[in-house]
Amino acid sequence: MNNKRYTLAVRRLTDGDTASDVLAEFLGLLNNFEFDVKAVYLDSGFYDGKCLTLLQAHNFAYIVPIIKWGSKIKTELNQGWSREISHDLTTSYGEHEWTVEFPVMIDCTYKNGRYGEHGVARHGYAVDAPFIDEPRQARSHYSKRFGIEASYRLSESTLISTTTQDPVRRLLFVMLSLLLQNVWRYLHWEYAATPRRGGRRLWWWPFEEFIDMVTRAAWTVLAVRRAVPANRPPDDRFHR
DSSP states (O other): OTTOOOOOOOOOOOTTOOHHHHHHHHHHHHTTSSSOOOOEEOOGGGOSHHHHHHHHHTTOOEEEEOOOOSHHHHHHTTSSOSEEEEEEEEEEETTEEEEEEEEEEEEEEEOTTGGGOOSEEEEEEEEEOTTOOSHHHHHHHHGGGGHHHHHHHHHHHTOOOOOOOOHHHHHHHHHHHHHHHHHHHHHHHHHSEEOOTTSOEEOOOOHHHHHHHHHHHHHHHTTOOOOOOOSSOOOGGGOO
């Protein structure tokens, strides 16, 4: 929100859940929030007809990377230069089948030896957003989604180690880790930043330092004893 990355909802997957089931639930939550949603950025796991139909039904702008399903889209992604095309996708769920049509933007760039590869890299996105007019913009906007991966990596540094097999308890530990990130981002913006023209200036305050501060505060509040006083000095048995 306002260029700050927060985790607003977490859901535990159960057997039988599909990508469209999860998406439908989260889109319902978005309708209840007190802020406007500029766009929905999804990974390729949500590239199917039912998910795209849901996005169109809820009237959300969206960007979803496409998967090379079918000879038509494979051909489009193996030739030509940056362009916009119209594509359709047919999806079957049990006895039901439907087709959804949507625009696809194909962005092409030279690999220039990256990862030892050369030639042209073509990236296709299912895009329906009023602020995106050309393929290059689609790739640029979608790159913002990769910040989610950074949140996952940070959460691993504060994830509670456990041997429990209880999925509810394990989910609780993940949520606590993500909540700590939310608190850190809020405090960083509110108290470790200087107002200035054009936007606040954020001062250096890494997440690891915030966690150290929380840990020290917890030790103080819980009166954790970090040393055991001895009545007498250790004898020779404690020396090698």
